[in-house]
Amino acid sequence: MQAISVQSAQGHYDIHVGDALLPSVGAVIAQKIPKARVAVLVVDQAVEQTWAREVFASLAAAGLRVVTLVVHASEANKSIAQVEKVWSCMLAERVQRGDVLCAMGGGIVGDMAAFAASTYMRGIATVMIPTTLLAMVDAAIGGKSAVNLPMPSAALDAGVNSGGAKNSPQSLPTNLPTNLPTNLPTNLPTNLPTNLPTNLPTNLANNLASNLAKNMAGTICAPAWVASDVRTLTTLSAREFRSGLAECVKHALLADESMLSWLETHREGLRAMDPARLVELVHRSASVKAAIVSRDEHEQGERAHLNLGHTFAHAIESLLHGQVHHGEAVSVGLVAMAAASQAAGWWPDADTFALSKRLTDLGLPIKVPAAVDRAQLKNAMKLDKKGQSGAIRLVLLKGLGRPGVLDAASDHVINAGLDAIGA
């Protein structure tokens, strides 16, 4: 088991990363939150019948009364309506200030459940139990909770949006099929296309998400503990796993060359879901985010560096709405970022080719489909919440491990990024 300590305004908390943590969750909670009598287990439907059973048994064995709430993970469910369900349930079960909520699942369930916990009775202890790679290395760290808000029609008309997958109504696809394949193979295939997919089916939840202002209501409230058991990753689809890997590459670029080459060296072990490699991957990657949020919990400066590649990525997500996973867009966005960093004169020896190869070796895309329109992409970048008054703000690198913010990127810089990804 590996441990990472995170500093926050409310004191420090630990992230534990291991391959058999779930059976000890109850005992650790009894020790860390000794006043707790009730444990509210808000759990992602995808892991309810599998990993959640271990957590349930362990909480009960520690003498806690367990109240379980199952949530289907969709952006539409990352809502105040779901939060209200959690609040009502806690009220009905007489959950007290000293009790604990365990948020178990991917980033969607984690963000929503943490919001409910951080606001119920002005905040009860939260334990994050992330079960996707993205949640382990990103969403469960740093204390940000959030729900999406429905877009008022006026804002939709003006094309206003914020964070994550943003859309102007004109960009919405109209005739997407509704049958999304869910059970993709766990092992990573070896020969993957480098372009983002253009015509993947989507589902109703994704369509609904198009009318949502993402992460518009939320709190920053440190969890009491984060328990990342990498065994849970073995039931994750290969595509979701790869999406998480893109955030790991982002963290490696924010850290140093050694982490990038580690990813390359251990590619096969990761592909085979070797538990020791997975523990090391999550530990290394989570450490990068933990260090940044420890220094800048409330995003006064440095925390913004975690948006590396994300202005490009959010624009791609908004144009390929529902057809592309966040991590896939981040992968392409990182390539654009490297080329833009070079064009800005920040990182003269940026090797976009080498970065692209590393990403493709991990099964990640590096180019947008030919149908993606450059003007629309630029427009979407201007709408990104990181942009100020129409100017496009980019997080770029001055070298590996040396990020900075370019407040108003020139056309030359943006075009260099878009050239690199075939836009």
Ligand SMILES: NC(=O)c1ccc[n+]([C@@H]2O[C@H](COP(=O)([O-])OP(=O)(O)OC[C@H]3O[C@@H](n4cnc5c(N)ncnc54)[C@H](O)[C@@H]3O)[C@@H](O)[C@H]2O)c1
């Ligand atoms: N709070 C933060 O700082 C922060 C940071 C990054 C992202 N986020 C948020 O995280 C969300 C994305 O999180 P995500 O990528 O984890 O997506 P997700 O929560 O949608 O999970 C992806 C899919 O995997 C399923 N799943 C989860 N664990 C599984 C497992 N072990 N086995 C099989 N299936 C499993 C889920 O049900 C879902 O279908 C977004 O809403 C984003 O805004 C928050």
Ligand SMILES: [Zn+2]
């Ligand atoms: Zn991201």
